[in-house]
Amino acid sequence: MKKLAILLFLLLALGASFSLKDKFYQKSKPIPQKQEKQTLAPSKIVVAYSFVKANQMPVIVAKEKGLFKKYNLDVEIKQVPKNITSVMVAGKADIMLGTPNVALAAVVEGTKLSWVGTVNNDSTIVMLSNKEPNDIKIVGVISGPNKIQSIGLLNLININTNNLIFQEISDNQAKLVAFKEKQVDSIYVQKPDWLIFKKKASLSDDYKIILDSSNNKKAQTPIGIIVRNELLKNNKKAVVNFSKALIEADYWILKNKDGFIKLAEKHFSDMPKEDAKIQTEVYYDTLIGLEFIPTLAKGEEMLNFVSSSNPKAKDYNLTQFVSREISDSLKKEGFLDKFKFN
Numbered sequence: 570m571k572k573l574a575i576l577l578f579l580l581l582a583l584g585a586s587f588s589l590k591d592k593f594y595q596k597s598k599p600i601p602q603k604q605e606k607q608t609l610a611p612s613k614i615v616v617a618y619s620f621v622k623a624n625q626m627p628v629i630v631a632k633e634k635g636l637f638k639k640y641n642l643d644v645e646i647k648q649v650p651k652n653i654t655s656v657m658v659a660g661k662a663d664i665m666l667g668t669p670n671v672a673l674a675a676v677v678e679g680t681k682l683s684w685v686g687t688v689n690n691d692s693t694i695v696m697l698s699n700k701e702p703n704d705i706k707i708v709g710v711i712s713g714p715n716k717i718q719s720i721g722l723l724n725l726i727n728i729n730t731n732n733l734i735f736q737e738i739s740d741n742q743a744k745l746v747a748f749k750e751k752q753v754d755s756i757y758v759q760k761p762d763w764l765i766f767k768k769k770a771s772l773s774d775d776y777k778i779i780l781d782s783s784n785n786k787k788a789q790t791p792i793g794i795i796v797r798n799e800l801l802k803n804n805k806k807a808v809v810n811f812s813k814a815l816i817e818a819d820y821w822i823l824k825n826k827d828g829f830i831k832l833a834e835k836h837f838s839d840m841p842k843e844d845a846k847i848q849t850e851v852y853y854d855t856l857i858g859l860e861f862i863p864t865l866a867k868g869e870e871m872l873n874f875v876s877s878s879n880p881k882a883k884d885y886n887l888t889q890f891v892s893r894e895i896s897d898s899l900k901k902e903g904f905l906d907k908f909k910f911n
Contacts, residue, residue, distance in 0.1 A: 609641060611638075611641045611642055611643040612641060612642055612643065612804055612806065612807035612810065613643045613645070614642060614643070614644055614645070614663045614664060614800070614807055614811065615644075615645045615646075615647060615661065615662045615663050615664070616628065616644055616645070616646050616647070616662065616663070616664045616665070616666070616811075617646075617647045617648075617649050617653055617656045617657065617661075617662035617664070617665045617666075618646070618647075618648060618649070618653065618665065618666040618667065619648070619649055619650075619651075619653045619667060620648065620650060620740070620741055621667075621692065621759055622759070622761065622837070622848045622852070623689060623692050623693065623759065623761075623792060623848075623851070623852050623855070624666045624667055624692075624792055625648075625666075626689075626822070626833070626848075626849070626852045627666075627688045627689075627815040627818040627819055627822075628644075628646060628666065628815070628818075629832065629833070629836050630818035630819075630821060630822060630829070630832065631814040631815055631817070631818040632644070632646075633832055633836070634818065634821060636813075636814040636815075636817050636818055637811075637814050639814070639817075640810035640811070640813050640814045641810060642807065642810055642811060642814065644811075647661070647662055650740065651711055651712055651713055651740070652712060652713030652714065653665055653667050653671065653713075653714075654667075654671060654672055654674065654675040654680070654713070654714065655713070657672070657675065657680065657682060657795070657797060658675050658680050660797070662797075663796065663797055663800045663807075664794060664795065664796050664797075664800070664808070664811060665795045666688065666792055666793070666794065666795070667792065667793065667795060668692050668718075668790035668791065668792060668793065668871070669684045669790070669791070669793045669795065669863070669867070669868060669871040669890075670714070670717070670718065670721070670790055670871035670872070670874040670875055671714040671717075671718070672684065672793070672795040672890075673871055673872055673874075673875045673882065673885075673890065674714045674717050674875050674879070676885070676889075676890050677875060677879060677881050677882045677885050678881075681797065681798035681799070682795050682796065682797060682798065682890065683795070683796055683798055683801055683890060683891075683892040683894075684793045684794070684795055684863045684868065684890055684891055684892065685793075685794050685795075685796055685801070685808060685812065685863065685892050685893075685894065685895040685896065686793065686794040686812050686815075686816075686861050686862070686863065686895055686896055687791045687792065687793050687794070687859070687860060687861050687862070687863060688791075688792050688793070688794060688815050688816075688819060688859075688861075689791060689792050689819070689852065689855040689856055689859065690789065690791050690855050690856070690857075690858065690859060690860060691782050691783065691789040691790065691791060691855045692759065692782070692789075692790045692791070692792050692855075693759060693760040693761065693782055693783060693851050693852075693855060694718075694722070694757050694758065694759055694760060694782045694788070694790065695757065695758065695759075695760050695763050695778045695780065695781050695782070696719075696722045696723065696726070696755065696756075696757045696778070696779050696780035696781075697748060697755060697756055697757065697758070697763065697776060697777065697778060697779065698754060698755045698776075698777060698779045699748065699751055699754060699755075699775055699776050699777075700754045700755075702726065702728055702779050703728070704754070705723075705728060705733065705754045705755045706733065706734060706754055707733070707734045707735075707736050707752075707753045707754050707755075708723070708733055708734070708735050708736065708753060708754065708755045708756065709736050709738045709744045709747050709748060709752075709753035709755070709756040710735050710736070710737060710738065710744075710756075711737070711738060711739070711740060711741065711744065712737050716735050716878070717874060717875055717877070717878045717879070718757065718790075718874060719735070719755075719756075719757055720874075720877040720878045721873065721874030721875070721877045721878075722757055722780055722788060722874075723755075724877050725780065725785070725787060725788055726779060726780050730877070736752075736753055738753075741758060741759075741762060744756050744758065745758060745762070745763075745766045748776070749766075749770055749772065749776070755779075757780075760781070760782070760783065760851055761847045761848045761851045761852075763778075764847055764851075765844045765847055787870055790871065790874075791860075791867065793863065794808075794811070794812060794815065794895075796808055801892070801894065801895075805894070805895075805898075808895055809895055809898055809899065812861075812895050812896075812899060813899070813904060816861060816899075816904070816905070816908055816910060817908065819856050819859060819908075819910075820908040820909075820910075822852075822853060822856060823853070823856050823857075826849075826853055829849055829853065830845070830846055830849045830850075833845045833846075833848060833849045834846070858911075859910045859911070860910075860911045861896060861899075861905060861910045861911060862893060862896040862900075862905075862911060863891050863892070863893065863896070864891070865887055865888070865891050868887045868890065868891040869887065872885060872887060
């Protein structure tokens with residue numbers, strides 16, 4: 570009987586030991602942690618634009634409104650004082666905002682770039698003269714594609730450019746001053762820059778517009794998203810997301826004109842508020858009915874500007890430059906329809 574009692578005691582002790590061990594194991598066992606959703610690192614891209622305020626507008630809004638962050642982009646911005654395509658040719662920028670004809674000048678010479686979308690319908694330029702058009706002898710230009718653009722614009726209004734002198738000037742402001750002082754007979758500049766300068770300088774009607782892109786569709790040069798083919802091939806998602814950010818920025822501008830003006834006044838703090846307002850109002854008008862999708866027809870018009878000074882451009886195959894790869898993706902996704910852009 571005594572042995573039976575001892576055996577029962579041992580069995581109970583052993584059971585208690587296992588029970589305590591199980592409880593200890595349950596307490597010490599690591600509690601599975603809820604796995605956090607992994608996010609991809611932002612795509613780093615370098616974006617270049619020129620001194621032209623219209624080229625800068627959608628980037629300024631996208632940055633200010635957090636749209637680059639929204640679309641997982643880490644964007645470095647480079648403002649190029651003269652030849653914007655030079656940084657693309659050198660591989661120092663991935664994307665540029667500028668008119669397709671400017672990019673085509675480099676593309677015809679072998680640089681691999683693609684026009685994938687458009688952020689406004691017209692960069693709004695005016696060709697100016699302080700003489701009668703047929704008396705123009707000296708044209709002021711900035712080094713690089715600016716000369717090609719000038720030749721193309723003059724050809725549009727049937728001015729023979731073969732015997733003209735193209736005088737290189739350091740920058741846009743110097744070009745306006747040289748025109749005012751009649752050191753040159755003709756220049757082209759962005760329309761808001763001319764409106765601001767003419768008012769401040771109180772210029773007479775001797776200084777006149779001989780071509781206004783607002784009234785001449787063939788002179789209209791849209792501001793395009795131009796990308797290096799290497800980026801398009803290796804990181805198409807980044808190009809899609811950059812396009813989305815600028816499309817949404819343009820849409821915000823259209824819906825918030827007053828807010829856009831205030832944002833521009835803040836960004837261009839070195840410029841009087843009334844000047845910033847002129848810049849924004851001109852840009853705003855170019856967004857109405859925005860045609861985001863690049864077309865061969867508009868590409869042909871851009872190529873004609875280049876052909877005026879480079880005969881090789883006449884044989885260039887535009888399908889290598891005008892790309893609908895990004896716009897087709899956005900169209901299929903419903904993104905363009907969402908923002909009511911074509």
